[in-house]
Amino acid sequence: MFKRHMHIIATAALAVLLLLPVPPSKAQAADIHLEPNLININATYNGAEVTVSGDIPADAEAVIQLTGQTQDTHLLKKGRVFGILWMNTGTITFENVPKAYMIYLPAAITESNLSQDPLRQSLGIGFEALKNKVVLSPANEDKDFQFKEFIKLKSKEGLYSLSENAISYKDGQNQMKSFTCAMTIPASMPQGLFSVTTFVMKNGQLMEVNTNQLKIKETGLPAMMSALAFDHGLIYGILATLIALIAGLLTGIIFKGGGGH
Amino acid sequence: MWHLYLPIAGNSVNVLLIFILGGFVGLLSGIFGVGGGFLMTPLLMMLGIPPTVAAASDSNQIVAASASGTLAHYRLGNVDFKMGIILLVGGILGGTGGVQIIKILKTTGNADFLITVTYVLMLGFVGGYMFIESLQGLKKRVHETTPVVKKESRYAQLMKKLPLQTRFEKSGIELSMLLPLILGTFVGMLAAIMGVGGGFIMVPVMVYLLRMPMHVVVGTSLFQILFTCVNVTIMQASSNHTVDFILALILLLGSTLGAQFGAKISKKLAGDQLKILLAILVLLVMVKMLFSLLLPPGILLGYKGGH
Structure with a gap:
């Protein structure tokens, strides 16, 4: 029991450490930046592309992780009823899952060696590492199975992804190289703050962790609509109904005018 | 290009695709007097709209x-306002009751299973009955010229015994006001329990239990669905x-146009043709x-x- 507690405390301590802003290490204070770091959702928004770039030592590798704020997600579980019909068989809650989770890997690192590497596991990179952090409720659920389904669901929405061979390098001077990574932000990504973390690693050692903030925010028409819908739901509903009613009747009148039947 | 962001759904969609979808469902609505939610909600979900937002x-x-x-x-x-209003009053009573019933059902465990199975069976029964009945009607129209004198069924006799008999001009029928009120309540209750609009339960109910002419059924059903x-x-x-x-705005631009064309198509079709097409639609959904x-x-x- 005591051992188990120690394990939890150690994990929690590590999590806290990772959440704290990491001071740039002295030797390789790499300049890593995000372009753009603010995405405005306007009326014709259809997702965006964000580029992470910077310089790292020539013999190092960069792994990039985008995570959203964590939340509890309630989902319906589907299963067989009476052996034949597939239906909802109950609810299941995934506690502390990030709203979005995207991993971008260089050519040298694949998904399979990501889950085997103790360093990357301890840093919490990848779906395997994420699974260890997530708590299921009810607790007696088959975690491996349900988490796999959860990843499928989130991947379909475009909010969870793992991209291999997604970081390109270009040789530079002074035994350094520059890297770029184009992240695709889907339109389904919710508003909010996201952390884009670049892990610089060499020979199984972590050299540097750099975190940039990405902000996604509604502006213009979408912002106005959301404000009205959420803060003045009744007025919004009445307006939406009235406009629909007028549009329907107007079409009817126009048709009568031009129809000639 | 051609994309618009939907702030409540939290996703962007292709405007043209949604417009065409609206037009198609509106067309069906104008022809058959159904809302079309049974088609629209799953299609919108396929395009990445959350289910609750799609339905609302x-x-x-x-x-x-x-x-x-x-x-x-x-x-x-083709709109019987008197009948529509009585059905509507029943529908509101039934809908309110249905919401309470579903709360009780949810506490018993297998509610989802019971509801789904009832729904499928009902679609099968209503669609199948309508299909066979209208097929016979279509055959009769071809083979027989003299109208058959129908023997009054026990249901028709019972209908006549009910109090508050009134004449419904547009439908050309005379029956008790209680009947549409009770049937409206029943459909409203079912619709609330199954989480559907109820258009394609209401249409067969009006045709077979209220004995209204098919064309008036379509118009009156739409009037009721509106409210x-x-x-x-x-x-x-x-x-x-x-x-x-x-x-909703992109959808309605398509569906209002579709509904107009639908009404014109509906006018050109005979009652039995309409019924058999609706029966096929209901069976396909099943x-x-x-x-x-x-x-x-x-x-x-x-x-x-x-849904």
């Missing part, structure tokens, strides 16, 4: 489609914030539901809401 925004757009359709059918003399959807839209917007007006129940889903987790 669809109600919003049906307000426009059914207003357009009602007006078109009114001009053709149901006004109520649902305002309720959903104020309590659940699930109405995406941008989505088959689709049956398949989704029998085939293992790709992902064994899902979001709440929707």
